[in-house]
Amino acid sequence: MSGGRNIILEAREITKRFGHPASFINQSTLVHAVTAVSLSVRRGETLAIVGESGCGKSTLGRLLLRLIEPSSGSVFYEGTEITALKQKDMRRLRRELQIIFQDPFASLNPRMTVRQILAEPIRLHRLAVGKDVDDRVDRLMRTVGLRADWSDRYVHEFSGGQRQRIGIARALAGDPKLIIGDEPVSALDVSIQAQVVNLLGELKHDFGLTLVIVAHDLAVIRHMSDRVAVMYLGEVVELAPADDLYEAPLHPYTSALLQAIPVSDPAARGQRQLLQGDLPSPTAPPSGCRFHTRCPHARPLCSQAHPALEAAGEGRFVACHFWREIQSAGVSLPVATTRRSALELRLGLYRARQAERKQGAQ
Amino acid sequence: MTTTEPLLSVENFSLGFGSKIDLIDGISFSVEPGKTLCLVGESGCGKSVTSLALMGLLATTPARITGGKARFDGKDLFTLSERARADLRGNDIAMIFQEPMTSLNPSMTIGQQIVEGILRHKPVSRDAAQARALEMLGLVRMPAPEKRFHAYPHQLSGGMRQRAMIAMALANAPKLLIADEPTTALDVTIQAQILALVSRLQAETGTAMILITHDLSVVAEVADHVAVMYAGRIVEVGSVDDIFSDPQHPYTLGLFGSVPSIGRRSSTLATIEGSVPPLEHMPRGCRFATRCPFADQRCMDEVPPDYEPKAGHRVACWYAPLEAHVRAA
Numbered sequence: 001m002s003g004g005r006n007i008i009l010e011a012r013e014i015t016k017r018f019g020h021p022a023s024f025i026n027q028s029t030l031v032h033a034v035t036a037v038s039l040s041v042r043r044g045e046t047l048a049i050v051g052e053s054g055c056g057k058s059t060l061g062r063l064l065l066r067l068i069e070p071s072s073g074s075v076f077y078e079g080t081e082i083t084a085l086k087q088k089d090m091r092r093l094r095r096e097l098q099i100i101f102q103d104p105f106a107s108l109n110p111r112m113t114v115r116q117i118l119a120e121p122i123r124l125h126r127l128a129v130g131k132d133v134d135d136r137v138d139r140l141m142r143t144v145g146l147r148a149d150w151s152d153r154y155v156h157e158f159s160g161g162q163r164q165r166i167g168i169a170r171a172l173a174g175d176p177k178l179i180i181g182d183e184p185v186s187a188l189d190v191s192i193q194a195q196v197v198n199l200l201g202e203l204k205h206d207f208g209l210t211l212v213i214v215a216h217d218l219a220v221i222r223h224m225s226d227r228v229a230v231m232y233l234g235e236v237v238e239l240a241p242a243d244d245l246y247e248a249p250l251h252p253y254t255s256a257l258l259q260a261i262p263v264s265d266p267a268a269r270g271q272r273q274l275l276q277g278d279l280p281s282p283t284a285p286p287s288g289c290r291f292h293t294r295c296p297h298a299r300p301l302c303s304q305a306h307p308a309l310e311a312a313g314e315g316r317f318v319a320c321h322f323w324r325e326i327q328s329a330g331v332s333l334p335v336a337t338t339r340r341s342a343l344e345l346r347l348g349l350y351r352a353r354q355a356e357r358k359q360g361a362q
Numbered sequence: 363m364t365t366t367e368p369l370l371s372v373e374n375f376s377l378g379f380g381s382k383i384d385l386i387d388g389i390s391f392s393v394e395p396g397k398t399l400c401l402v403g404e405s406g407c408g409k410s411v412t413s414l415a416l417m418g419l420l421a422t423t424p425a426r427i428t429g430g431k432a433r434f435d436g437k438d439l440f441t442l443s444e445r446a447r448a449d450l451r452g453n454d455i456a457m458i459f460q461e462p463m464t465s466l467n468p469s470m471t472i473g474q475q476i477v478e479g480i481l482r483h484k485p486v487s488r489d490a491a492q493a494r495a496l497e498m499l500g501l502v503r504m505p506a507p508e509k510r511f512h513a514y515p516h517q518l519s520g521g522m523r524q525r526a527m528i529a530m531a532l533a534n535a536p537k538l539l540i541a542d543e544p545t546t547a548l549d550v551t552i553q554a555q556i557l558a559l560v561s562r563l564q565a566e567t568g569t570a571m572i573l574i575t576h577d578l579s580v581v582a583e584v585a586d587h588v589a590v591m592y593a594g595r596i597v598e599v600g601s602v603d604d605i606f607s608d609p610q611h612p613y614t615l616g617l618f619g620s621v622p623s624i625g626r627r628s629s630t631l632a633t634i635e636g637s638v639p640p641l642e643h644m645p646r647g648c649r650f651a652t653r654c655p656f657a658d659q660r661c662m663d664e665v666p667p668d669y670e671p672k673a674g675h676r677v678a679c680w681y682a683p684l685e686a687h688v689r690a691a
Contacts, residue, residue: 052549053520159637160405189404190576191634194620198630216549219579223622223631260554262579264621266602269583274558275551277505278519342608343618346684350615351632353655353688 007076008178008210009041009064009097014073016059019283031282033059035234036073038309041178046204046211048221048242050257051231054279060231061180061214065097066090077178095125098171102183104163108155114141114166115151121173140169145199161192168199178210186217197224218261222246227315230254233282233290236309240316250318252326253291289321297326368392369570370416370538375430377408377415377594383641384428386412386594387649393538393587398564398571400581400602402617403591406638409574413540415440416572417457418447435537453483456531460543462523466515472499472526473511476533483534498529502559521552528560535567542574557583578621582606590614593638593649600675610669610677610684612654648679656681656688 013036022028034056041047041064049057062068064075066082074083077097082090101107108117118137122128128136138148144165155163164184171179184200185193201224204211215221221228221242228245230238230253238251249255256275277294280286286293292302301321309319320326371392378384386408393399401409414420415427416439432439435454442450459465467475476495480486486494492511499507502525515523524544531539541560545553561584564571573584581588585602590611598611609615619632636653639645643652647664651657661680669682681687 052551161637190578191404191616191620192637194622194631194633195635197622198633201630218550219622257551260551262554262557262577262583264579264582266582266585266606274554276555278521278552279549343606343615346609346615347619347632349684349688350612350619350655354632354635357655 006042007040008043008078010076011037011039011064012074013038014063014075015071016063016068017071029283032234032285033282034063037236039229039236041210041212044208044210045226046213046224048213048215048225048228049231050215050218050221050228052216052279054282055231056234057214057231058182061182061212064212065099065180095174096177098174098176098179100167100171100179100181100184103187104167105155108163108166110155113152113154117166118169118173121170125174127175140173143172144169160188161195164188164196180212180214182214184213185220186215193220200224218257233280233285235290235319237291237319238317244314244316250312250316250323251320252295252297297322366394369395370432370434372432373430375432376428377411377425378428379424381641383644384594385641388430389596391589391596391599393570393572395570396568397586398573398584399587399589400585401572401574401589401591402576402578402581404576407591408594409591410542413457413542413572413574416540417451417455452479453534454536455538455540456536458527458531458539458541458544460546462527463515466523466527468515471512471514476530479530480533494533498533501563502529520548521555524548524556532563532567536569539569539571541571545580578617593644595649595678597650598677604675608671610671610682611679612656613650
């Protein structure tokens with residue numbers, strides 16, 4: 001993948017295994033969570049990492065921030081190999097590299113007020129002292145759409161969506177350059193999801209952030225990301241600009257994931273080719289291409305040789321022996337949503353009135 | 363909805379937690395034999411507690427029924443004796459829960475749990491019940507059913523557990539299946555498998571279903587009829603085509619606007635501002651009024667009448683249809 005100053009964060013052949021290898025007495029409990037993943041994140045982009053539960057996407061997210069140590073491989077941030085830094089130096093960098101967790105209740109200290117939670121990184125990184133800390137906290141609260149005078153409340157006093165806003169405010173408190181969102185909206189209700197997705201988009205724009213979003217919801221991903229990396233059993237199987245990936249997926253796993261999304265139109269209900277079976281156990285990943293046990297296009301070669309992630313033109317990468325042939329065989333795509341006129345018309349009125357009221361309130 | 367005699371008809375059902383204001387405030391809906399009704403709404407709108415009320419499982423919660431009727435197959439569910447309810451439960455009415463891990467018994471094998479349910483309701487021998495359980499595991503396409511029969515829930519994946527739940531729920535060929543967010547905890551590929559499975563089994567057995575979900579794309583996939591719930595009231599009800607091609611209520615519109623569409627990308631998602639107010643601050647009129655961009659004082663004070671754009675499609679909004687009452691900006 002292209003290097004240069006354009007790249008803010010890069011993983012090279014990064015691998016993470018959990019557990020113990022086989023010994024005299026014990027069977028191997030080694031889980032191959034992430035295997036030799038190379039990935040670069042461009043400055044200012046939103047990169048999404050998607051896949052099913054257990055594919056290693058959250059582990060990869062944590063590896064990128066060195067929240068866990070890799071078994072092998074390295075991570076570079078702004079050209080510095082952060083996997084080789086001393087803890088002390090790493091701690092200084094942490095201000096610039098932040099994370100938002102899936103469950104905002106489990107990741108915010110219930111015994112601290114929101115003010116204490118937000119002030120902690122500001123003090124720790126000496127971004128402000130004295131009364132300026134309070135000003136910064138108030139500003140953060142308003143930035144994420146919360147009332148500044150709520151900051152003396154405890155986390156349990158807030159709703160799920162508000163808690164996630166607090167989680168975002170905490171990530172922003174240290175003036176970060178890059179934020180990793182680990183399923184930042186999947187625990188929230190749809191209407192609240194939309195609020196948080198919009199907020200992340202605005203913040204990214206206003207603060208010039210780079211975002212890495214780890215998620216399993218492909219619809220949300222398309223809406224918010226520039227590029228998408230698809231993971232399967234610890235490996236990246238496809239990486240492409242979002243629109244290309246959704247319009248013409250190259251890897252059979254990507255098209256299976258897209259096929260699995262229910263159509264949002266009852267008239268388009270029909271027979272879809274569904275992926276059968278469950279994800280194989282990551283303690284004993286299949287030989288060759290790890291997807292071959294579920295792949296509708298698998299051939300003998302697939303169980304023998306491991307396909308490398310190769311360039312497929314136009315900034316796309318795919319790890320499949322037969323992607324050219326499969327593609328020419330015509331992968332059918334999910335039917336695009338056809339919103340009908342009554343919905344368009346009324347949703348138009350809804351948006352217009354909402355915008356009017358917002359203006360009126362300011 | 364149509365002229366077919368409904369299997370279940372709920373009228374003016376209200377439920378509260380002992381305060382002055384009821385959480386569920388007089389909702390009515392019906393389910394026809396073999397059809398699927400989707401109850402759509404967000405957390406806290408009362409859809410799950412409605413299903414618990416229908417199952418007669420409220421005793422473990424602080425909620426109490428404060429009014430209304432639920433006629434199922436000629437019986438009023440809300441006045442049945444506890445014994446009669448227990449005979450219905452798991453037999454004529456079965457339920458699938460969201461999180462199969464917490465609703466399966468961790469100390470019993472999958473097979474034992476299915477057999478127990480059959481023996482409770484059907485006058486069959488243990489051998490016959492076991493054969494039926496095994497048959498059900500095959501029907502739900504459980505991989506290696508003979509082996510899984512002896513497996514404990516923790517030994518199965520999330521998708522397999524949900525298959526086991528479905529096998530258990532359908533083992534006695536219920537007339538009505540209530541599925542409370544059956545696929546929410548699952549990955550999208552497994553969700554698609556489970557939805558396809560449920561539709562197929564439903565077509566084969568003629569079981570009616572109430573599917574509770576917050577996911578409109580799931581609704582589009584499986585529903586015949588849809589009831590959109592907000593804060594304990596049904597704001598819009600109709601056939602799935604009515605709701606998707608002619609959505610009327612501002613809350614329904616907001617829900618559609620909030621869902622990112624897979625087909626194309628727009629700059630920002632339409633959102634529903636704010637959040638559901640606590641019960642004690644619920645407006646007297648339309649409960650959506652605090653978040654609705656069209657709301658005025660009348661919406662806050664007076665309960666909106668039903669507007670019926672066509673037979674079976676009802677909307678509770680003072681301003682429906684919007685285009686007739688609201689001028690474009």
